[in-house]
Amino acid sequence: MVDAPPTTNRPGLLDGLDPEQRAAAAAPRGPVCVLAGAGTGKTRTITHRIAHLVRSGHVSSGQILAVTFTARAAGELRTRLRALGVEGAQALTFHAAARRQLRYFWPRVIGDRMWDLVEGKLRLVGQAAHRVGLGTEGEFLRDLASEIEWAKASLISPDDYPAAAVRAQRDTPTSLKQMAEVYQAYETAKNSAQVLDFDDLLLQTTAILEEHGEVAREFRERYRCFVVDEYQDVTPLQQRLLDAWLGGRDDLTVVGDANQTIYSFGGASPRPLLEFTRRYPEATVVRLERDYRSTPQVVDLANRVIGAARNRPAGSRLQLIGQRPAGPEPRFGEFDDEQSEAAAVAARVRYLLDAGVSASEIAILYRVNAQSEAYEQALAEVGVPYLVRGGERFFDRREVRQAMVALRTAAADPPPTELVTAVRSVLARVGLTDQPPPGGGAAKERWDALLSLVEVAEELAASLDGANLPRYVAELEQRAAAQHPPTVEGVTLASLHAAKGLEWDAVFLVGLAEGTMPILHADGDDNAIEEERRLFYVGVTRAREHLWLSWSLSRHPGGRRNRRRSRFLYGLLPEHHPAARPTRAQAAKGGPKPRCRVCEGPLLETMEIKLGRCGRCPSNLDEQLFARLKDWRTNRARELKVPAFVVFTDATLLAIAEQQPADRGALVAISGIGPSKVERFGDEVLAVINT
Structure with missing residues (x-):
């Protein structure tokens, strides 16, 4: 690694950052954790950090891999890095990065061309469901596919699925046994067809790096610095791939906000973010709490919303501080x-x-x-x-596809004119006029879409010296591949x-x-x-x-x-x-407060009231009974053609499996089970308990 003078000798790069953003951007190489609240400029911070590391000589731009969770966010990272003069850094989604690496290493490790990627897995899921003897309705297949995705993202095999699903209290679309059989049949059908799904991109790349030392050494020589955006949404599978990329090194910057964890149903967890300093005790930790996005009125409401959350871990207790002028009340x-x-x-x-x-x-x-x-x-x-x-993707629209063809043709022999003028000239041939069409409707929508392509040219010309038509077309191609559309009115x-x-x-x-x-x-x-x-x-x-x-x-x-x-x-x-x-x-509501059936202490949480015991007292859950109840509910829901939770929620089944009521009176005493549910399902539930 080449030493270089500190950034203070290179004026300009960090001048526009606030003190906390600057601390994160200028932190020394090594583990850095940025706890960034909503609207606090996290993208600005991490792109300036990458630019700082490059300018300071800590790493070359080609040795940086920045990953995030959406193609749009990755496109935004690339655009901002380009504006900062950083052209060679990779900014991709986890899946796009893994696919690129797998395509490169597959022939060497497997000895054949890389298997094709299945864009949609429902056909294979349908084959697996049919083989197990289940229905193949569209909504049901989507539920099965989502459960398979959760299992793979959580590093759970078909054999381990039933026990893991019980521990995670999954609301499964069919019985645990049948779900495991569908999962196994899906994997068999996929491998027989020699195709990969999106989770396989991560699994196979991780396996290659973990099992083939020469491949891992080549990759780690190529990439030395890693940045992970939206780290609160990482899954166990993504974390394992990140660990394989790092190979024991610690040149890692993560950015996230545990208050914005909203994908737990898909296996995501804020735990790696919240436990980052436990893994890297010497890590630099910076908290970004100055909100530049919203007015103080919006910020105050947001703080009150999240301030009412229960059991917030320390790493999530960010208090946003509005920086904008006052605005209207919500x-x-x-x-x-x-x-x-x-x-x-x-x-x-x-x-x-x-x-x-x-x-x-x-x-x-x-x-x-x-x-x-x-x-x-x-x-x-x-x-x-x-x-x-x-809805319909921007780059799939008919007028946009026509425009792309015309622009590619023109880029083969570009005119000697300024970029924006050249783009307008080409788009005029496919319907772009100087003024919008009268009225609204489809004609105005088409005009807006073409105008947005001109705005991409204006953005490129402003951020890149010497931008020309071929470079512009390359930018559009990259945006189309990443599904990073321009703004349309x-x-x-x-x-x-x-x-x-x-x-x-x-x-x-x-x-x-x-x-x-x-x-x-x-x-x-x-x-x-x-x-x-x-x-x-x-x-x-x-x-x-x-x-x-x-x-x-x-x-x-x-x-x-x-x-x-x-x-x-x-x-x-x-x-x-x-x-x-x-x-x-509500005003008249009162009466005795519910108490724990074990220690007689007060019950405060919703789940405590439903279970009839406080969180301090041990569970006496009968896991086999819980599994039987879920199987019964799945079959009953299918008979009634309703979602499983309409019969009983997982939480209610958990309470039943713990309390094991002996009669209808004990059943209706469980919070959330009313007389109508007891009348409809009570005898069946009691029969399952007594099986």
């Missing part, structure tokens, strides 16, 4: 039904557009994708253009999960009613409820200035108004808001 809205809520949101969106807010700077976020339909209709009725995130409709890593001037969080936020099947599981709270927190922190939070009391117009607003909203509404006043039932 708005809360209660509506009679979903249609009224959607209409009110659309009217407010129209108002913001008329006030000068760009449509691309407005987002409507919801918990599940099925909620989007009402908002699509409401926006269409007031003439507001919108984009459903997760239109209000964004997206799920809260899809909104992670994005931000807008105005954010509407809608459908904030119990059963939707938190989602129904999370109820009774304290860990799941806290993940739902973190998801809500992610939604709040997407807003820069305008924040709207709303819920409806009924699904349909004229329906019973029996919904309650989300529990996460209690304590957030201003005192003057009508919905902030407690109902008569």
Whole structure:
């Protein structure tokens, strides 16, 4: 490693960073952990750190591998690094990095061409399900595929799956035995066809590095410095691959926020982030808490949302400090039904557009994708253009594909003109005019898509000296491969999960009613409820200035108004808001508090109340009974054609398996089991207990 003068002799690079960002960017090589709250400039910090390491001579740009979790985030890293003059560093997703390495090393280790990658696994999952004797309905196959993905991400084999699923309290789509058989049959079918799925990219790369010393030595000589973004979402499989990359070295920078862990259902865990200093006692730890994204009003609400979380580990106790000027107070809205809520949101969106807010700077976020339909209709009725995130991919659109063909042709013999002028000239041949078409509709959408390609050219010309048409086309090709589209004008409709890593001037969080936020099947599981709270927190922190939070009391117009607003909203509404006043039932609520059936101590947590014992007292769970109950529930749910949690949640089955009620009276005494459930399922459950 070549020594070089400190960065203080190279003015400019770190001058625009705040003290904490500068401390992280200028930290000496070795393990660095950046605990970065929402909106605190983590991408700016890590890109400046990479540039600092390169300029200081600690490492060459080609020896750096930065990984993150989405193609968009990786594209953003590459764009910012290029603007800082760092061209050679690799910035990829975990899967893209593993695929590149596997393609290079496979012929040497396996001795043949690399197996093809299966883009969608449902066909193979369907074959496996049929072989086991299960149905092959689309939704059921997707549930099976998700469970296989969780197992592989968690490094769990088919043989180990049943026991691991019980420990993790998985809500499985079929019985544990059948799920393990489907998993094994899927792996057999995949290997027979000589194809890989996305998890195999990580598994096979890890195996090659762990089992072939000469390959590992070559890789580690090539890459010496690693940066991991969104480290709170790492899975056991990704951590194992990272360990194989490192090979015992410690030149590692990780960045994350445990308050934004929202993928536990897929195997992600903040534990590696929270335990980083235990693994690397000499690590430099920096906390970023200055929020540059949101107004103090939004920041205050976000702090109150996450401040109400239970059992927060020390590494997650970041307190955001707003740095922007004051803005409007968050708005809360209660509506009679979903249609009224959607209409009110659309009217407010129209108002913001008329006030000068760009449509691309407005987002409507919801918990599940099925909620989007009402908002699509409401926006269409007031003439507001919108984009459903997760719909048709930008680079798959017909007009964009036509534009790419024309641009590639022109790049083969580029005109001697400035880049933006050349791009506009080419796109004029495929429909880009100087002025947008009158009205809205499909013609305006096509025009907006072509104009966004011009904006990519403007961005490239501003950040890269001598940018020309071939370099621009290469940039578009890279963006297309990474699915990193430019911004297109239109209000964004997206799920809260899809909104992670994005931000807008105005954010509407809608459908904030119990059963939707938190989602129904999370109820009774304290860990799941806290993940739902973190998801809500992610939604709040997407807003820069305008924040709207709303819920409806009924699904349909004229329906019973029996919904309650989300529990996460209690304590957030201003005192003057009508919905902030407690109902008569809430005001009268009292009576004896539940107590532990073992030690007689008070029960405070939701899960403690359901189990009937406090967390300090030992569990007497009958794991075989728990497995039998889950098998019964799976079969019953399939007969009724409803999700398994509609019969009983995992938490309720866990309470039954612990308390083993002997009659209907004892069964109904378990929190969450009402008379209707006992009437419908009580005798069957008691029969399972007595089996």
